[in-house]
Amino acid sequence: MNCIIIDDEEMARAILAQFIANFTDIEVLADFSSPIDAIKYLNQNPVDLIFLDIHMPNFSGFDFIQTIKNPPNVILVTSDRNFAIEAFEYKCIVDYLVKPITESRFLKAIQKLDGLKLPSQNAVKLDVESKSNNFYINVDRRLIKIDFQSVNVIEAKGDYIHIKTETKNYVVHSTLKKIEDKLPTDIFLKVHRSFIINIKKIIDIEDNSVLISKDVIPVSRSNRAELLNRINIL
Amino acid sequence: METPNLNYINELSGDNEEFKAKLIGILKRELPLEVDTYYEKLEKNELLRVAEAVHKLKHKVSILGLEKSYYIASDYEDNLKNSSLTLQDEFQNILKDMQEFVIQL
Numbered sequence: 001m002n003c004i005i006i007d008d009e010e011m012a013r014a015i016l017a018q019f020i021a022n023f024t025d026i027e028v029l030a031d032f033s034s035p036i037d038a039i040k041y042l043n044q045n046p047v048d049l050i051f052l053d054i055h056m057p058n059f060s061g062f063d064f065i066q067t068i069k070n071p072p073n074v075i076l077v078t079s080d081r082n083f084a085i086e087a088f089e090y091k092c093i094v095d096y097l098v099k100p101i102t103e104s105r106f107l108k109a110i111q112k113l114d115g116l117k118l119p120s121q122n123a124v125k126l127d128v129e130s131k132s133n134n135f136y137i138n139v140d141r142r143l144i145k146i147d148f149q150s151v152n153v154i155e156a157k158g159d160y161i162h163i164k165t166e167t168k169n170y171v172v173h174s175t176l177k178k179i180e181d182k183l184p185t186d187i188f189l190k191v192h193r194s195f196i197i198n199i200k201k202i203i204d205i206e207d208n209s210v211l212i213s214k215d216v217i218p219v220s221r222s223n224r225a226e227l228l229n230r231i232n233i234l
Numbered sequence: 235m236e237t238p239n240l241n242y243i244n245e246l247s248g249d250n251e252e253f254k255a256k257l258i259g260i261l262k263r264e265l266p267l268e269v270d271t272y273y274e275k276l277e278k279n280e281l282l283r284v285a286e287a288v289h290k291l292k293h294k295v296s297i298l299g300l301e302k303s304y305y306i307a308s309d310y311e312d313n314l315k316n317s318s319l320t321l322q323d324e325f326q327n328i329l330k331d332m333q334e335f336v337i338q339l
Contacts (some may be wrong), residue, residue, distance in 0.1 A: 009290060011260045011297065015246065018253055055289050079292045100242055100296045 001113070005031035006038045006064070007053035007077060012099065016051050016077065019106045026110070035064045036143055047072050049094075049113065054078040059143055065090055067136050067143065075109050077101065135182055137163065137172045144170070148187055152212050154179060154196040164215070191219040191227055199230055238298040238335035258339050265294055265336050269329055285314035288325065295328060298335065303328045 003026055007013050013031045020026050029047065032038040035056055052074050054061035061078070065071050071092040076083075079099045087096045095109035136143040150165040156176040163170045163179075180190055190196045191210065195217050203211040208224065210217050219227055240258075247254035272287035288311040295304050306328065310321035 009293060010264050011257065012293060014256060014260055018246065055286065057286065079289060079296070099293045103246070 001025055001048045002027045002029045003049035003051060004029050004038060004041065004047050005051045006035055006056075006061075007031075007051070008033045008056045009053070012053065012077065015101060019101070019103060020051075022103075023110060035059045035061075036138060038064070039067060039143075042068060049073045049075065051075050051077055054080060054083055062086065062090075063136075063143070063145075065092065073113060137170055139170060139172065146170070148184060148198075149200075151188075151198050152201045153198070153215055153217055154188075156194045164213070166213075189223070189227060189230060191217060191223045193220065199227070202231065205231075236300055236302055238300060238332050240339075241299045242297050261294070261297070261336055262339060265332065268294065269333060272329070281314045281317055281319075285311050288314060291329070294332065298332055300328065300332070 003020065005013050005016050005020075005028060007016070010033070013033070017028055017031065020028055026049070029045065030038075030041055032041065036059070038050075049072060052061045052064060054076055055078060056064075061074075061076055062083075065074060071090075073094045074090070074092045075094050076087050076096045077099065078096070081098055084096050087093050094112050097105060097109055133149070134145050134147045136145055138144075146163065146165060150167070151163060152166065153162075153164045154176065155162045155164070159173060159175075160171050161174050161176055161179060163172060176190070176194065176196060180188070180196055183196065187198055187200060188196050189199050197210060197212055197217055201212045203213075205211075205219075205227070208219050208221065210219055210227070243254060243257050243261075247257065268287065268291050272284065272291060275283040275287050288307055292304060292307045292311070295307050306321055306324050310325045313320045
């Protein structure tokens with residue numbers, strides 16, 4: 001079994017690593033002080049188990065779990081007893097360790113993993129859960145939550161995508177294809193090779209373009225039929 | 235009155251002197267940074283950030299065996315979340331004791 005440790009406190013990471021070292025069949029692949037760095041790592045590397053702090057600056061352990069798709073088993077590690085009930089609402093959470101952790105309590109947590117199916121071959125990706133109403137984008141090392149409903153248009157420009165919401169615009173290093181896979185198909189439609197629109201935000205459609213807010217968005221001929229199919233025409 | 239101690243670190247380390255030295259090294263490096271963050275946020279009156287800093291320091295409080303102080307820190311953290319500075323002096327006295335102890339390690 002392999003694992004990673006995510007905790008902004010070096011002392012906590014060191015103590016966990018020492019406990020884990022007593023188990024020859026658990027390998028620590030990496031440890032992270034930043035959940036954002038951990039997400040990048042998880043995008044590339046399959047992991048069986050995450051030791052996860054709940055309280056981290058700007059991004060809680062629960063935010064972290066909601067951000068990744070198919071989260072592996074998680075053991076929460078925290079100084080706060082108050083989140084135990086919330087913790088067990090997540091299927092992936094195996095146990096909840098309160099700092100300072102004792103060796104005997106750590107052992108119990110590991111024993112809970114016995115018999116659980118390890119999702120080792122499933123790479124975990126930055127994503128949106130299909131049930132959730134939002135997604136996160138990485139801007140200057142901060143993960144910013146964006147509600148699907150607030151998005152007007154997403155435009156591809158070179159290696160970047162421009163996400164235009166009701167209140168703010170964001171530029172993210174990504175591709176249109178990547179974000180298209182994460183968006184709910186009942187709201188969003190790709191109308192052009194460079195544009196995805198929120199069809200609920202359309203003001204009008206004229207020839208080969210749609211008006212959303214103050215933006216005129218081109219609609220390619222091949223996507224026009226699908227667009228007309230998706231709207232409610234009297 | 236309780237005083238900071240290395241009971242937890244000794245228990246964790248057992249005969250492993252190298253690990254004990256590593257933990258003390260981290261403590262000496264990390265505690266002053268966390269205390270600085272606490273005072274910095276306090277000066278800016280960012281009480282939710284102060285609460286976060288107290289939350290982080292709580293682990294150090296417990297690592298140094300300060301069981302009663304841990305509850306003071308927890309209550310202070312809750313107070314800060316409710317925009318109250320009640321227990322500030324008590325918590326800062328705990329920090330002072332911890333810093334004085336750690337600097338001598």
